[in-house]
Amino acid sequence: MSLTPNKVVCITGASRGIGRACALEFAKQGASGLILHYLGDAETEQEVQALTAEVKALGAHVIAVPGDIAALETSKQIVARGVEAFGRIDVLVSNVGICPFADFLAMPLETWERTRQVNLDGTFYIVQAVAQQMSTQVPQGGSLIAISSISGLLGGAQQCHYGPTKAAITNLMQNCAVALGKYGIRANAVLPGTIATDINKEDLKNDAKREYMVNRTLLGRLGNPEDIAGPVVFLASNLARYMTGSSIIVDGGLFVNFQ
Structure with missing residues (x-):
């Protein structure tokens, strides 16, 4: 049985990572139409073309829309x-996010502003427009499903710009749940742990850091994008029809591993 038959699904940041995995899973679960947003540079253009072919082969219709999510016009x-x-x-599925790792004391203002504009402003723009x-x-x-992060609940020495945007995204979805329930609109957040994607590819090249993060999990491995796609599709389905304002942590047990 398909979980999202005949649904029209919009995914931002769909060309790679979690967004790409979600697009493929929605197509497998019967979505009839996919609106795939991507940045629009040469690299993401190639990626979204390949993804479009895969999604169409699964039976879904696709349109792809380029643009910088930090610009209001893109969401429109x-x-x-x-x-x-x-x-x-x-x-x-509001998925776009960046995390240019940076030391707090030396962080350029431009890094803070760009991270906020993409992660938080961009999420607000697309959530409101949809x-x-x-x-x-x-x-x-x-x-409405926003990809937040456990970084919004925890601290990281090089994420003093990223964590606050993710905390705000989780809270945004809680407030949207209150504001939009009367319209039959559900709003939830998914909080991934350490997922092996481009956002942390450079950081995880450090073998000691990677081993530490793996050992922090209870399942003994880092997450992959497909691990997030399942909970996202669940939240979109009728199985979650009474869930709104919820925050689902998907992290292999990292958050609860105090000892």
């Missing part, structure tokens, strides 16, 4: 083109 374009192609949006569409479409409603 994503929604406009998605509705033009499919008539509605049932699910949003929610406005969901509140007016017939039938009304939908599922």
Whole structure:
């Protein structure tokens, strides 16, 4: 049985990592339309073309929309083109995020501003734009899912810019759940632990750091993007129809491993 049959799903940052894994899983679970956002440079252009071919082979229709998520106009374009192609949006996965690791005392203001603009401002823009569409479409409603992080609950010496944006994203979804419930819109957050993606590829090249992070988990391995895609699809499905304002930690047990 498919979990998301005939759903129209919008995913930001879909060309790689968690976004890519979510796109493929939604297609496998019966989604009929996918709106795939990507940055739009040469590298992500190639990535999204390859992903589009894979998704189409699974039976879903696809449109791809480029743009910097930190720009308000990008979110407007994503929604406009998605509705033009499919008539509605049932699910949003707000996934775009950056983490240029930096020491707090030496962090340039530009690093703080860009991280906030992409992670928090971009999330707000796309969540609001999709929610406005969901509140007016017939039938009304939908599922908003934001990819946050356990970094919003914990500290990291080189994440004094990143962690606060993720804490804010988790709280944003809680507030959106309160604001949007009357429209039949559910809002939830997924908080990954250490997932092997491009966001931490350079950091995890340090063998000692990688071994430490693996040992912190209870399952003895780092996460992969597919580990996050499953919970995301669950939140989008009718199996989670009574879940809103929730925050799901998906980290292999890292957060609870105090000792």
